[in-house]
Amino acid sequence: MDNPAKPTILRVMTPDSDIIIVGGGLNGPALALALAQTGQRVTVIDTLPAATRKDADFDGRGYALALTSQRLLSAIDVWPLVADKAQPMLEITVTDGHAGSGSSPLFLHFDHAEIEEGPMGYMVEDRHLRPAFLDAMQAAPLITQINGKTVVDQSVGPTGAMVTLDDGKTISGRLLVGSDGRNSGTARRAGIKRTGWDYGQTALVCAIAHEKPHHGIAHQFFMPPGPLAILPLTGNRSSIVWSERTETALWINTLDDAGYMAELRPRFGDFLGELELAGRRFTYPLNLTIANSFIAERLALVGDAAHGVHPIAGQGLNAGLRDVAALAETVTLAARRGEDIGAQTALRQYQQWRRFDTATLALATDTFNRLFSNDNPLLRLGRDLGLGLVNAMPGLRRSFIREAAGLTGDLPRLLQGKAI
Template sequence: MAEARTKDYGVVIAGGGFAGGTLALALAKLTPKPLRVALVDAASRAPTKKDARGLALSAAATRLLDAVELWPALAPNAQPIRSIEVTDSPLNADLRPHFLGFDTELNTGGPSAYLVEAGELLSTIADAVAAEPAIDVFAPDSIDDFATDAFGVQAHLASGLTLRAPILVGADGKRSRLREVAGIKCIGWSYPQSGIVATVTHEHPHNGQAVQHFLPAGPFAILPLKGNRSSIVWTEDAANAKSLMAGDEAAFVAELSTRFGHRLGAISLEGQPQSFPLAFQMARSFVGKRLALVGDAAHVVHPLAGQGLNIGLRDVAALTETIVDALRLGLDIGSSVTLERYQRWRRFDSAFSGTVMDAMNRLFSTDNAPLRAIRDLGLGIVDRSPGLKRFLVREAAGGTGDVPRLMKGEAL
């Protein structure tokens, strides 16, 4: 008998990355009654290759991952951030004075953030999705088009299948096909900067300290990984970044060492560095007719504070809670009432976070001496304000604002 060309599901998700995969697991595991999930992903289910990025997970994000049974597999290789140092000086400065630091504030009640490797997180999500009986994966495949009516949405796949569900979720990245089909426009701009990410090994232990060094071309972050290893997130002028990536490894390591400093001893590259253009992008609406956007499909922010993934996971937790609450009340999970609740919850918070990071990048990516003096004074004031520092730590840990229950460690 030929396979049916139309299949029914409780929810269809486009994109099986960090946000889409985690959302699929949350809806499959945490809804009050079984909810079958279709996950459509353009990538194959082949093992994930090594990814040079180190990803900062807030304490709130780890609670969400724990709720969907991912954190136990990730925790052994996750590096707690035990302290943060912020410096601001020219590239050729002999000394990098300390302007702002977080130490004891980070350790009250446990670490506020952890570093995990992107490849390990993605492969852990993929393995969990593949093992979950309530999730059907369609990969490699994509949603070319979709249509809605009063009862649901029909998603038409490139393979010829049609998937029907009450709600469709776009987790298909910053160039979201679903957002395009829905006619949702974006506000945004490109930066004259590129991001360079790399993993390095070094002689001396980092002791869990993260360093954010503000340079005229953009922030340079050293993020601790397990062992004598660190992840580099390097914002550089786009033309300089292109030249660095085109040069040989010795020249790249020499430039990297100039920025890295000597406190951790000699460094060497682990794997190939990666480079990508930087941009700010915010969808004008996070919802359409029977459509919700999460993760990069809804917003792309500057990597300055490493919050892009955490903002996306906050979308996941909020949408999961919204759907679970609607199911308990017997409501249509794809209705405009349900979707507007999600939008009200997430759009302002995402826009605010993205705007703050954009403003910080513009403020610190300059070599203007008077402006440097003013911002360094501000950093010094924050460093001497315990209450303000504790608030910033709570913000980084994902503990401020209207926090979804899953990110507070509460059951739905």
């Protein structure tokens, strides 16, 4: 049952855990591992069984991990589990054009050699990243995993929070964290409303095997219906995130593999030679949804539960891991000062740390999508000139590269690759 912000007197004097995390996708486990390293007891609850989340066919996405996200994974000991399956992103090209007619001669090119820190980021497939998180949690004695159970109710009191599972079991903690996606039940039960809109676009996602090597170069090709991202994976393979108007995308997804590839090839081009599908196809509706507050009484939201943005810049998971790093540091420092980790003082610090960065990202992705996902000739001329101008200015281009690598702003310690 849903009863917003319902207070209660907790029946358990000693909580089962310090932190309860609802949602076992990627951000939830990352937060659990970060907190467990500092001595916090954590319970992670997920609706799906672990076997489903470990299935190689569960989610076809590949994630563009910024350099700072890679540092966080290294700090929580997950990176060694996926390092040999990760593809460094050495260059990024951004172009504008029409399917089948090539791109504009004006473009934007980023090269990791222009910064000192190394690759701008890494591509890691969900089928590798998710099992690594599950295995790491399994090896952490301070983390309790509850799989295949749904939270149906939650309540808060002066000293803690409690959730009720669909089997009637209750779990208590000092702090409740919602990491349960864009339709977060945790946020809804706390009475947190959301702001956002649908883009009328759907992402077609798959992996492609190609004849020629990609050389670690990621491509973002803007077309009137939506952008096409070609992201390098290990070997001669790339991850495709192909945004189309929803009606078109759903029609394309009904085609057999040959028909699907016939639609993709004119958009993709021939610069990587012959193409073929490498695995299953997936679709994801695209929207913007931002929680009006990232916190409530004894509650914090992270990842898509706090903010879901357009994948145009591949920053969704990176933004979630920034939440993880900020919340883990805020909670840990509060505990070391002897403070209540679920008190509003600590939670307000977390929200202040993350709110502006999130709003900026949402505005940027929304603006870029609206600017590029159209065929207005004046806008096309302006944006092409803009790409060419940025590309011709080394200082400005370098600042964009550092932004893509996640190296700007007030970075929590985990994003610097340091222990809290």
